[in-house]
Amino acid sequence: MTGAAPWDVALATRIIEEGRSRPGAALPILRALQECFGYVDKAAIPLIATALNISKAEVHGIVSFYHDFRPTPVDGDVLKLCRAESCQAMGCEDLVAHLAAEHRIEPDKSSPGAPLHVETVYCLGNCALSPAALLNGDPIGRLDRVRIDAIVRDARSAP
């Protein structure tokens, strides 16, 4: 996603400092780091461990438990595609097959530099307008092949 800052220890330390006094600080800190850098750099783990007085293993355990936290930065568009039951009933798996056949894109398998990252999610709460997705955080309902093609085209032609 565009707009993410490059990894910066001083900035990360400041974010951790700002969040450390909140009760249950780990998640808000990790969210803030990912918000700022687009991912959670492994260099942040010892910083968080020290600030919260817990072990590095514990911090790693938290980071790896939650699906949201990315280990590497992404610079392309992010399409979170819902593949839960309601969207299955409206053909989301056909869209996945279409992405593979037409665009050679597989969900959750793109390299960090790819222009479009398709990530599997389970439910976006837009089930009356399935298939649903989030493109860079913006909701899309009644997703179809034509729209998918346009999303891929736009991502690939972005500067």
Next chain:
Amino acid sequence: MSVKVFIPADSAALSVGAERVAEAIAAEARRRGLDLAIVRNGSRGLFWLEPLVEVETAQGRLAYGPIAPGDVVSLFDAGFLDGGAHPKAFGRTEDIAYLKNQQRMLFARCGIIQPLSIEDYRAHSGLKGLTRALEMEPKAIVEEVVASGLRGRGGAGFPTGIKWRTVAGAVADQKYIVCNADEGDSGTFADRMLMEGDPFTLIEGMTIAAVAVGATKGFVYIRSEYPHAFRTFEAALEKARKAGLLGPRILGSNHAFDIEARLGAGAYICGEETSLLESLEGRRGQVRAKPPLPAIKGLFGQPTAINNVLSFASTPWILEHGGKAYSEFGLGRSRGTQPFQLAGNVRRGGLVELALGATIRRLVEDFGGGTMSGRKLRAVQVGGPLGSYFPDSLLDTPLDYEAMLAAKGMLGHGGIVVFDDGVDLARQARFAFEFCAKESCGKCTPCRIGSVRGVETVDKIIAGVDRGGNLALLRDLCTVLTDGSLCALGGLTPMPVISALDNFSEDFLADPPRVAAE
């Protein structure tokens, strides 16, 4: 005075172009030199009509939908600001059968008011429940909720008042209110819709709970898949603080209460209450063994009233009108109304609030209008990914806690997902295990390992490998998960699987797919 035009800013409406419609209407009005005020409301829940544009007229609010930006010029040409006829006109919104045939209590304001206007909220009976609660003894508030018969709307169906009674009776320096807004079940969106369309109702409900049990601090745990709901709710909290609805003296009383919104990080299991508490405390979202109950030892080890969005949000109505009035709706031991959510392959998907006890068929056929594809309906999954798949022959089952249990299903959070005859229930059973494997917190073995074994076993059945033996093994595995899992994820994953086996056995016995020759 300028004409009021309502265009929802609900994320479902936005997902089908409400923003572009709002821009197009504003631009066209400027071009024609017309004075109109665009109000960004929540959704009425008629998602099949979104983007739904409403115009305020002397006859009431008139509906036009679904509107695309390309329809806007023709709307103005038809004189829609004065209720002019148009192919997409539906007349008075209140008279649309889909809305008229509902019993809207909890969602009475959603889609009508401006979500972030406290004035609007007050003008539509907002804060009446809390005002009354503040005149009562805390104990009497709890008993009012007990009398209503309200049961946990998150899915477990535990009586809300009894839970509050336990928290109220616990002695501690600090008690907490925690709202579970980790609405992860596929086919459900009521929590999201309420937080986006009528957030003060949730704030009011949590505040009533705080006064009742003696808590001063509340948390709302919102899933990260709901970025829009999170932003709206945070904005609502800010307004509530400014208006004195939250803070050291709520509505001028001697009660202090504040709420903090926290964002999840993409883990379905955090919808399980003890896992949610772990996550709020800053750890992996692993479930806790119960007892101790969260009501006794919950967040940070303190007594905690943890409820779903809809449970808290039901209490302002109960306090305003009385528990007895609420309990007059419903069937058997299932009292009050339930916002059902119609989703999947359905023609008219949306939110339908009805007294508990309506049949699945009434929802799917009368409200839903059958499948979206126009093909034959084959299965309906009720209650999210851990709920049962029902065939047509069971659609007359009433949607209440006990009747659903008797039909080997559950009401869950009220999600209803429709499938046409293209569905393969063996694949759906496989998915139930796959989902459980991905989302398991890993704490207990039946769920962590059993889910993976389940996928493998269903794969063998689909491939035609020793079907008799593997079908028996599958049922045995399901018994282990049901009886041996620590929480509802492992404990209920067998529900979709067994219902698929029982009601759609032919799908497990179809010819195995032929492997393509290399």
